Every structure is written in C-alpha cells, then in structure tokens.
Amino acid sequence: MTATGTLLPRHDPHLATRLARSAEQTEAGVQLRTDDVPRWLAERRRAHRFSVERIPLRALDGWHPDPVTGNLTHRSGGFFTVEGLRVKVGQGPVPEWQQPVINQPEIGLLGILAREFDGVLHFLMQAKMEPGNPNLLQLSPTVQATRSNYTRAHRGSAVRYLEHFLGPGGTGRPQDGNGVLADVLQSEHGSWFYGKFNRNTLVETEHEVPLAPDFCWLTLGQLGELLHHDTLVNMDARTVLACAPVAHGDTYARHEDTELLSWLTAERARHDVDATLIPLKDVTGWHHDAWSIDHDQGRHFSVVAVSVEAASREVRGWTQPLFAPAGTGVTAFLTRRIAGVPHLLVSSKAEGGLQGGVELGPTVQCTPENYAHLPQAARPRFLDTVLTAGPSRIRYEAVHSEEGGRFLDARSRYLFVEYDETDEYDEYGATDGYGATDTLPGYRWMTPGQLGSLVRHGHYLNVQARTLLACLTTGAVRW
Secondary structure, three states, X not given: OOOOOOOOOOOOOOHHHHHHHHHHOOOOOOOOOHHHHHHHHHHHHHHOOEEEEEEOHHHOOOEEEOOOOOOEEXXXXXXXXXXXXXXXXXXXXXXEEEEEEEEOOOOXXXXXXXXXXXXXXEEEEEEEEOOOOOOOEEEEOOEEEOHHHHOOOOOOOOOOOOHHHHOHHHOOOOOOOEEEEEEEEEEOOOOOEOXXXXXXXXXXXXXXXXXXXXXXXEEHHHHHHHOOOOOOEOHHHHHHHHOOOOOOOOOOOOOOHHHHHHHXXXXXXXOOOEEEEEOHHHOOOEEXXXXXXXXXXXXXXXXXXXXXXXXXXXXXXXXXXXXXXXXXXXXXXXXXXXXXXXXXXXXEEEOOOOOOOEEEEOOEEEOHHHHOOOOHHHOOOOHHHHHOOOHHHEEEEEEEEOXXXXXOOOEEEEEEEEOOOOOOOOOOOOOOXXXXXXXXXXXXXXXXXXXXXXXXXXXXXXXXHHHHHHHHHOOOOOO
C-alpha cells in the first residue's frame, strides 16, 4: 500500500545559511546600529519610572507563609512558591544538604520573533525591566512571560506580541504566516529552581509587525557583539539564542554522537540524585529573621523581599521574594583543537533541581566562595586553571546576570579558556594530542555542533552551558 500526500524535507535546507548571513551582518543593512543599542537602552530606562527597594519579609503584599509548612505562597495560587528541598547525591565533598528552592511548576514562554529585512534575518528584542537585574533594563526576548503573566493572573495588561507565539485563543501554535525555527523545553537553574522548564522558541513571521517603543530589531551578529558587554543581554534571551539551529561546520569529532549519548546515560545512572520537597520551616542549616532567610555560614544565597515599581510592565507595582546569591559565579568552557577541530570540555552536572538530576554543563560552574571552607582537593576541577589563565588564553570573557525575575543581582563570569597540555587534568588523564584511554569521570570533549544538536532537545544542556553556546551561535566567539 502506497502512502499519498506531499512530502517535505526533514530540515529547512536554507535556514542555516540565512542564520549565518544574519550572524555576519553587524553594520550594513541593520535596523539599529549596534553602537546605539546601549544608548537606546539608557533612553528606555529614562522613559519609565523604575525602582526596587528591599523590604522586610513580613511586608510582602499578597504573599504569606503557609501556616502549616512555612512555604511562601502567593494569594492567587500562581507564580511560584518558596519551599524547602532536601538533596542527596551520594558522592562528592557535600553528599547531602537542605536549602530553600523556588517551585514554579508552570511552564513559561520565552519567544523571539524573527523577520527578514532586505534579505537578512532580524530578531525582535525587548528592553525589559526585571527587579533583580543589576542595571534593571536588559535586552530580553520578544515575549518573556510565565503562564500566570500571559493568562493575566495579576490582572495586568496583555503581553505584547504574544499572538505570534501562541496564536488565537492561546492555542499553543503560532498564527498563520509564521514559521517555527526552534521550539524546545529547556531547564532553568537547577540549584535554585525545582524542576523548572521554559518553552524556548524562535518564530519567523511574514507579517508586518508594528514596532512598540520598548522593542528593536537586531541581527544575530549584532547580538553576538552585544554579548561582549557586561549585563546587557539577559539570561532568557541567551537561552533562546542558544537554540538557533546554526551550522557549526564540524563533521568529525573526538567522540561519535551515539558514544556521547551513552556516556551521558551512564553519568545519569552513576549520579543517584534524590531531591525531595520539604516544608520551608523544616529546612536545617538556614535561619530566618525579619528581612531574610540566610545560610548559617553566610554562603550560597539568601531569600529576600523587594517592592517594585515598573511603569513599562504589565503590572506597574508589586512585591515579591527574590534569591540573592552570596558571590559571583565562574562559568567556563575549556577549549582546544583536536586534529584541527574545535572542541569544548563538557561536564556532567548534577543539580538537585534538575528533572533527571544531571545535564551537560560547562567545564567549570560554581561560586568559588562556596568552596572556601573545603580542603583543596574538594575544590571544583579546573577552577584554578580558569582563575589563573593569562590573557592570551582567554578567548572570551563577560559578566552576565542570571534570571532577574527571581534572582537579585546574580552574576557570573562567563569565559572560554584555551586548554593547555600542562593543565591539572585532562579528560583522559594522559595526553597524546588526541587523548589517551585513562578517562576522567564526568568530562568529555565535544564539538560545538554536537552541543548544537543536543540543545534542540530538552534535558540535555543546562542554562549555563546554553549561555556559552549562545556566544557561539551568535558569532560572539569564533574559531
């Protein structure tokens, strides 16, 4: 029996070329000059009244501690709750701990709208205020909204441009005349969220799009240049840009794709991560006062409260809890060429808040201050290599903030650092230029193309790895 109907190519044969053209375009034919973007953001900041003020926890309006569990909850039942988490990993310098965690089971929408201008793809970016951003206003996706936001649980105004991503009536599919370039559920910070996912999507439109004052069109290459600025492109934009299906040009790699998938499966089986929600009032190792919930030794983060005014948001004023980290993170990929092909040293990262427990992360992902009390042998591998790397080995460095809607002034140094044969470890223990056979558990050399293939699926790359991958998809880092 013969099937009938029209067959389509499994992949758009022209998309990678169009994305590459957009990544090369930084000056001619752009809608807004790259050098003018920081000035434009400053103008948008002056156009609205913004303020963020620390307040006591008891001054939270609409939030209250549950009388039984102590969990911080919103009166609408939406948004998120702050609960307790007990984590057992069974290995490492700290095999078990307890902590507060953000439980936000609803899936948010992070969407960037694309449109061609003079044959070049441009992406609609928003100047969005988030209370936890170090400079309040950053470049954000076209739509960055939780389900509570876009269903208007806060009774605020409608989310602009939402119809391009969810279609009429919020059906979950873009409207006619729009094409999906990428669409995947991706995790958020596994150390601070419990099982949180967002829908990351790139949608191209053929329609004319009225340009609202707080939005601008930028090419992929312009976004790559802007990723060299500190705290300018927000986390939600970076994770969506990482999903852009660009061609990285690597046909050969140190490991076959199937071998890497088998290795990750084995890593997930090796790390027995047991994470259980518990009442916030029962969390040990933390203490409460009128202003915050803090770790007993002042490490990791605090739970604080803020009062917010934001004239450009759907709701112009509110209060909410935020997590305030105790230090600046360090997030880095070691890089090297193997037989002339660029590779990145990827780690299997176990985090209590990740569904499945383990995703692929950068070579180094930590806040050094959290390890200061531990012996040298317990420090994260390759951390000293990254911290002591000279300028000649650093291929990229910028400070980026994390999700400003939930975290207060959370920053990390993001780096690409060239690997040296004299570094403290290699994936293989010994080195012959391609790697010997003594494998270091938890690490593998992977090409950018292999990461790009995996990021098209959920549960593979964590949010820190996706920020660094965004630097590759946009051309901020080139080999």
